[in-house]
Amino acid sequence: MNLKHSRQRDSIKAFLSTRKDHPTAEIVYTNVRQSFPNISLGTVYRNLTLLADLGEIARLRVGDGVDRFDYDTSPHYHFVCSECGRVMDLEMPLMEHLTEAAGKSFEGKIEGHVTYFYGHCNKCIQKII
Amino acid sequence: MNLKHSRQRDSIKAFLSTRKDHPTAEIVYTNVRQSFPNISLGTVYRNLTLLADLGEIARLRVGDGVDRFDYDTSPHYHFVCSECGRVMDLEMPLMEHLTEAAGKSFEGKIEGHVTYFYGHCNKCIQKII
DNA sequence: TTAAAATCAGTAATCGTTACTGTTTTATTA
């Protein structure tokens, strides 16, 4: 299966590159439709999955039942607002030692960890006040 | 809305208390059916959600699209086998400092974190060899 | 024992995602 070029895939990737808010497939879909009015949701899903498998984008799961996608594939942590569901990047160093620490007391091979933080984002705190 | 006693709910909780492997709703369903052959899957879901909301059990999400449930509500970490999907408890101390570290560089309030580890469990390693 | 409310079983609906199908694009080779 050789990869062929596709304008739809380009457009999906181009859109993702403009966003830092980790959009869902649905959001990618509604936005890419501005350039490709006939694009199908299935095409969006297929290409997001393909790009993620190729390592060109990252797939994010933060427990709300919806997959999100990130143009920034460098390892970093995320924050999820419990109020509005927004997902934001965190500027903090990677905790590689976590994986080691977990391995100490475990029979089997630990290869990595998934972590996200939750709480209330700035905007939601101000709304409540 | 006052809570009323229900034998089905008792049975669900009793089953969960016997298991350390974080069963899914489907697994709870097939097992509780041995005592309640007519119990409905909806009843299982409703009661699992209710018990989780009451804090009597914990709901677990490890990114495989299926909710799991844990009778042990004390905070602890989990391991997920990438091969067979098994979810196991990890005997390691809580990393409370993670939440602090994340808060340092973030405008908003961080209240906690979700972490799980992945890799290959003992059984799957032995199968491969 | 009765009556109101919670819970139930059974089933339909929802939602995110994946799979299918016949058509269109892309890339290659002539």
Next chain:
DNA sequence: TAATAAAACAGTAACGATTACTGATTTTAA
């Protein structure tokens, strides 16, 4: 440039986990 094979497409159907609905049954308290 034209012909061809394979990849990708649009549109739609199917899927799996979960939730919502409905009329019947249990529970609890009076």
